[in-house]
Amino acid sequence: MSNAVKDLKNYDSSDEALKKTVLLVEDDEDILESFQEIIRSWGYKVFTAPSFSEATLKINNQKFDLILLDVQLGNISGLRVVDVVRRNMSNMNNTTPIILHSGHLDMAMIQTYRTDISEALVKPVTLNKLKEKIDQWVGGRHLAVVESSAQKHFSVLIGDADLTFANSLSEKLDSKILKSYVVENINDVKQRLNLQKYDCVMLGFDSNDSQVSALVKSLKEDKTMLNHNTPIIIMNMNTGNNSTEMLERLPVTGYLEKPFDIPKFKKNLVEVVFRYQGIVN
Template identity: 25%
Template sequence: MHILIVEDELGIVQFLKQGLQEEGYQITTAGDGSKGFELIQNQKFDLILLDWMLPKINGLDLCKAIRVKDQQTPIIFLTAKDTVQETIEGLKAGANDYIKKPFSFEELVERIKVHFRNKKQAANLTLGNITMDLTRHIVLKDKEEIALTQREFELLAYLIENKGKVCNRNQILRDVWEINFEYDTGVIDVFMNAIRKKLNLKIEEDYIKTVRGIGYIAND
């Protein structure tokens, strides 16, 4: 996640940059409004932290300018301007949140997280050159879409979720087929076969290996 900080006070910039980097965010900074605008034109950020009082272009105008082209990227004002009127003005200009200085760093982090919360849903699993998109229910191998049936999809997802671990047949029956007693007709083999065929995986030396006497294992 890439955050842009537009702020001219060096002390605050340093403080924010360090703290947010420790939280695992990638940080880019701009010391004035026009530099900030320039950066935004040329690359995509996941979130923008904006001071109000800035050299060259002030935060409010910058916010409006960003919103002309981009309505999506969350913008958080972070400013000493703390009257209700100013808050309202900031929000009307297109900001998504408005935090008053002095602020608690912890609260800032939580408010940033709020904006990322619903984005994470792009849950996809990978195994070598295979990608599974769980929400879209799609499997790609080298960018080529492969059609799997429901069960095939679930089985493959299960193996990838447990990448690196050997999954024994009973576990698979329990978790994928919801069969909770020992009863193996060989279904798993049939489905493994189908998956390997569709994904063109060789039995030996490929992402999914057979562990004789136990089950199967996926590995990059």
């Protein structure tokens, strides 16, 4: 029997399948290769992406347990990867922990992305420290979220002129820890936001409507408002290529394209709220 056949017989595919996955996004080929081998030696299955385009392709097509991201990817900021992951609320990696690992970090950058990243490590970082942080976010995060969610009750305000859709969304979101409220016009949304603190606001109105823009901007700019830090999600029909323009224009947490997978989004929603409350960051 050849050595190749022996190796194949001894190979346990289930062990490989059970390994946690890490996406390493780094444009320096030497660093990419060395860190791939090091992290693999810690028991993780490592995928690599040397560019923004390749990282985006993999993030859109595979679920990872952690993303380790360099801030500078050639001429493109690696923070655009964060935007791809976090702003599209239906992205399968929307709640995946992201560790920034770079020599180009500053406090202003970290503060801007504080609700979107899990950790920021300045190069050079010791391997022991890197392993500690990867193990922490891959191994302990889910348990921490489950334990915290068991003790929390979250409120979601849904504003949408399509009451059939809004009521269906509300019905599917409601659970022991989630309670949603439906209103059908922007004025009712404003009134509710002035009277009650919500853990998330979902708006299904036209994002080009000046009233929507004014509401979102007032919430984010006026720190005295009850819902100043509340995550805001825009739900639009077929935003397509307009999503980037919309996100640049409106300071919202993210967007969803109708119709979307509600059960899948529901799984992400609690962790999105946790990020904004500082429970998992």
